[in-house]
Amino acid sequence: MGKERVAIIGSGNWGSAIARIAGQNAKIHADVFEERVPIWVFEEQVDGKKLTEIINTTHVNAKYLPGIKLPENVVAVPDVIESVKDATALVFVLPHQFLGGVLQSLEGKIEKGVKAISLIKGVDVEGSDIHIYADVIEKRLGVSCSALSGANIADEVAIDKFSETTVGYRKKEEGELWQRLFATPNFRVNIVADVAGVSLCGALKNIVAVAAGLVDGLEYGNNSKAAIMRIGLIEMKNFCLEFFDDVKVETFLEESAGVADLITSCLGGRNRKTAEAFVKTKKPFDQLEKEMLNGQKLQGIHTAKDVHNFLHSRNRIEGYPLFETIYQICWHDTPVDKLTARL
Numbered sequence: 001m002g003k004e005r006v007a008i009i010g011s012g013n014w015g016s017a018i019a020r021i022a023g024q025n026a027k028i029h030a031d032v033f034e035e036r037v038p039i040w041v042f043e044e045q046v047d048g049k050k051l052t053e054i055i056n057t058t059h060v061n062a063k064y065l066p067g068i069k070l071p072e073n074v075v076a077v078p079d080v081i082e083s084v085k086d087a088t089a090l091v092f093v094l095p096h097q098f099l100g101g102v103l104q105s106l107e108g109k110i111e112k113g114v115k116a117i118s119l120i121k122g123v124d125v126e127g128s129d130i131h132i133y134a135d136v137i138e139k140r141l142g143v144s145c146s147a148l149s150g151a152n153i154a155d156e157v158a159i160d161k162f163s164e165t166t167v168g169y170r171k172k173e174e175g176e177l178w179q180r181l182f183a184t185p186n187f188r189v190n191i192v193a194d195v196a197g198v199s200l201c202g203a204l205k206n207i208v209a210v211a212a213g214l215v216d217g218l219e220y221g222n223n224s225k226a227a228i229m230r231i232g233l234i235e236m237k238n239f240c241l242e243f244f245d246d247v248k249v250e251t252f253l254e255e256s257a258g259v260a261d262l263i264t265s266c267l268g269g270r271n272r273k274t275a276e277a278f279v280k281t282k283k284p285f286d287q288l289e290k291e292m293l294n295g296q297k298l299q300g301i302h303t304a305k306d307v308h309n310f311l312h313s314r315n316r317i318e319g320y321p322l323f324e325t326i327y328q329i330c331w332h333d334t335p336v337d338k339l340t341a342r343l
């Protein structure tokens with residue numbers, strides 16, 4: 001069998017951090033992977049230069065992961081179709097807002113037998129249907145798609161601070177392949193047969209992280225934040241067990257994708273940070289995203305809306321008071337001091 005040819009689709013904060021690891025490991029495991037790792041970069045001008053040129057000459061993603069050297073075998077490609085040419089292992093790591101456009105470009109162009117993995121945190125809702133993004137990718141491209149999620153704030157992973165993550169696989173050998181691509185001594189990868197659980201934990205914790213940021217903005221203190229995290233974890237678990245058949249409860253309680261990601265996101269993530277600022281500045285989230293994140297994207301408020309729309313269509317809103325309160329505060333004029341009123 002030939003070597004696996006990896007392509008990374010997405011080059012934001014997490015995309016760049018994970019490309020650094022994948023590039024390093026492609027060289028270390030040269031028996032398994034081709035050394036060159038193309039990364040699709042949505043082209044934009046940064047300080048008067050193309051971002052792809054900056055990455056390919058300085059080996060730094062100056063906009064989304066400044067100050068961190070990427071290995072030279074990670075090659076920025078501005079055309080998404082070109083970036084996946086001949087690839088056998090596709091890593092999808094882009095904000096969920098942009099996945100639809102990318103899949104449209106790639107549909108019909110991916111060979112049979114190609115494997116994929118989704119690092120995207122969010123859910124796809126259409127009326128009363130809900131899907132994880134691994135399933136969306138699998139269906140649109142005809143590939144077998146795993147999922148990776150964990151307590152992984154990109155800036156910390158990028159400087160090799162000890163972290164763990166979880167890969168949910170369809171077939172064990174695929175889980176082992178992704179583990180080989182991503183694991184390092186300081187980035188431990190556990191593999192589990194639970195693609196849906198891994199994906200849903202990563203999506204739903206972002207709603208709870210918004211709630212944690214509101215707690216910080218209101219200066220309610222540590223007990224309140226712990227209560228929000230506990231209630232959030234229960235709603236996450238109940239949601240998965242109510243609407244998905246194949247989720248494992250252990251993923252929530254024992255995996256980095258579960259309780260650990262919930263904790264790190266409620267302490268340190270972008271959703272938390274902007275939600276705190278939402279309370280303190282009274283500015284809307286879209287303005288805060290622009291002012292505070294330099295092009296990086298928020299997921300939590302969008303997932304809150306997607307989950308609200310889904311629960312509304314299933315007539316199940318009353319079962320998820322925290323998720324619903326976050327939706328009402330973020331998207332309507334519900335005062336933020338009503339955060340705990342329905343809990």
Ligand SMILES: NC(=O)c1ccc[n+]([C@@H]2O[C@H](COP(=O)([O-])OP(=O)(O)OC[C@H]3O[C@@H](n4cnc5c(N)ncnc54)[C@H](O)[C@@H]3O)[C@@H](O)[C@H]2O)c1
Nearest residue numbers: 011012013014015042093094095098120121153154296297
């Ligand atoms: N950043 C983290 O710490 C982190 C950690 C784990 C998982 N994640 C998840 O990984 C996924 C990707 O996040 P990220 O941090 O890499 O992205 P990001 O938040 O840094 O978003 C910026 C990316 O969006 C791209 N973009 C902007 N406009 C675009 C357009 N019109 N079309 C296509 N792309 C466009 C930019 O080129 C850039 O690559 C998300 O689902 C996120 O929740 C993020």
Ligand SMILES: O=P(O)(O)OC[C@H](O)CO
Nearest residue numbers: 150151152153269270271
């Ligand atoms: O910065 P956030 O809030 O998007 O969270 C980042 C990661 O999902 C943490 O694992």
